[in-house]
Amino acid sequence: xxxxxxxxxxxxxxxxxxxxxxxxxxxxxxxxxxxxxxxxxxxxxxxxxxxxxxxxxxxxxxxxxxxxxxxxxxxxxxxxxxxxxxxxxxxxxxxxxxxxxxxxxxxxxxxxxxxxxxxxxxxxxxxxxxxxxxxxxxxxxxxxxxxxxxxxxxxxxxxxxxxxxxxxxxxxxxxxxxxxxxxxxxxxxxxxxxxxxxxxxxxxxxxxxxxxxxxxxxxxxxxxxxxxxxxxxxxxxxxxxxxxxxxxxxxxxxxxxxxxxxxxxxxxxxxxxxxxxxxxxxxxxxxxxxxxxxxxxxxxxxxxxxxxxxxxxxxxxxxxxxxxxxxxxxxxxxxxxxxx
Ligand code: P6P
Numbered sequence: 001x002x003x004x005x006x007x008x009x010x011x012x013x014x015x016x017x018x019x020x021x022x023x024x025x026x027x028x029x030x031x032x033x034x035x036x037x038x039x040x041x042x043x044x045x046x047x048x049x050x051x052x053x054x055x056x057x058x059x060x061x062x063x064x065x066x067x068x069x070x071x072x073x074x075x076x077x078x079x080x081x082x083x084x085x086x087x088x089x090x091x092x093x094x095x096x097x098x099x100x101x102x103x104x105x106x107x108x109x110x111x112x113x114x115x116x117x118x119x120x121x122x123x124x125x126x127x128x129x130x131x132x133x134x135x136x137x138x139x140x141x142x143x144x145x146x147x148x149x150x151x152x153x154x155x156x157x158x159x160x161x162x163x164x165x166x167x168x169x170x171x172x173x174x175x176x177x178x179x180x181x182x183x184x185x186x187x188x189x190x191x192x193x194x195x196x197x198x199x200x201x202x203x204x205x206x207x208x209x210x211x212x213x214x215x216x217x218x219x220x221x222x223x224x225x226x227x228x229x230x231x232x233x234x235x236x237x238x239x240x241x242x243x244x245x246x247x248x249x250x251x252x253x254x255x256x257x258x259x260x261x262x263x264x265x266x267x268x269x270x271x272x273x274x275x276x277x278x279x280x281x282x283x284x285x286x287x288x289x290x291x292x293x294x295x296x297x298x299x300x301x302x303x304x305x306x307x308x309x310x311x312x313x314x315x316x317x318x319x320x321x322x323x324x325x326x327x328x329x330x331x332x333x334x335x336x337x338x339x340x
Contacts, residue, residue, distance in 0.1 A: 007181050007190040020174050028085040035079035036130050036162035039072045043164045052123050060095040066122050072115035087137045087144040097146050110135040112280040118246025127165035129248025133284040134158040146311050153283030153304035163248045173291040199294040200258035203321040205240045207250045208262040215266035218340045219331035251285050260320035274316035282315045295325035299332040
């Protein structure tokens with residue numbers, strides 16, 4: 001029986017081996033992991049912890065906040081503000097950035113997170129998760145402001161999520177592949193259960209909210225229609241569909257067995273490029289997917305190359321098995337050339 005490798009040992013060995021993880025970044029990742037353990041415990045209590053249901057507030061997205069959204073956000077802020085590794089934080093649940101208070105030392109990293117993604121699933125006991133992204137402060141000596149966060153996703157130095165499902169699993173990349181750590185509740189620590197995760201280039205499984213079909217653009221309609229035609233159609237194979245309405249759970253399935261996830265632009269709110277947020281949902285998930293050999297675009301360009309204009313901006317997301325993402329992207333480019 002090979003020895004269990006804890007998250008701490010994995011990070012120390014990564015740091016020692018190739019300097020991929022400076023000590024301040026290692027500290028940051030361990031603090032985020034500890035915060036995810038606390039969130040997992042709160043989520044697991046459910047009704048027994050009085051944490052279900054909605055709070056009397058809305059977030060910057062205009063969405064009614066769940067009690068656990070606010071709890072998870074507070075856990076991440078309180079866990080990370082004192083360590084000296086961060087200059088500031090940004091969250092889906094907060095309008096403005098959170099600058100580390102003067103009573104604590106400021107560090108060189110910026111932490112962004114969706115503290116509890118998929119929260120519409122909380123009250124129905126379906127998997128949800130925390131998504132996080134780490135950037136470095138730009139090299140200059142002025143104070144931190146929102147503009148420091150507006151870096152393309154390719155600038156991330158770490159990204160990951162923690163899925164609160166039948167297991168609590170932390171999935172992480174620092175640019176050297178993707179590793180998965182399952183929470184050993186008896187030991188209270190995350191244990192390495194998968195490393196060098198690879199996504200199959202092809203798939204027979206797509207994830208999209210089919211109820212929006214009449215609102216989609218032509219390229220997405222074409223792609224999904226061909227999948228639905230199965231063996232008799234141009235794809236010459238049958239497809240399966242999954243939609244958990246929790247990005248963390250859908251992405252975890254894709255990292256585990258392949259697939260393609262689509263949340264495209266649609267006509268319901270034509271002024272918005274998509275539903276999902278670029279900085280703390282699409283960017284971290286896209287880096288994880290690319291690090292596992294997959295691809296991630298907004299239909300037109302690589303998500304990690306998008307230059308953000310606003311902290312909470314949204315984006316269309318097509319990510320997963322490389323050949324499928326390239327096909328959907330090709331359909332978008334063909335439609336654009338045809339003036340559709
Ligand atoms: P819909 C959850 O609210 C979320 O941001 C993602 O986790 C998920 O993929 C998507 O929205 C689900 O959206 O419109 O199907 O409810």
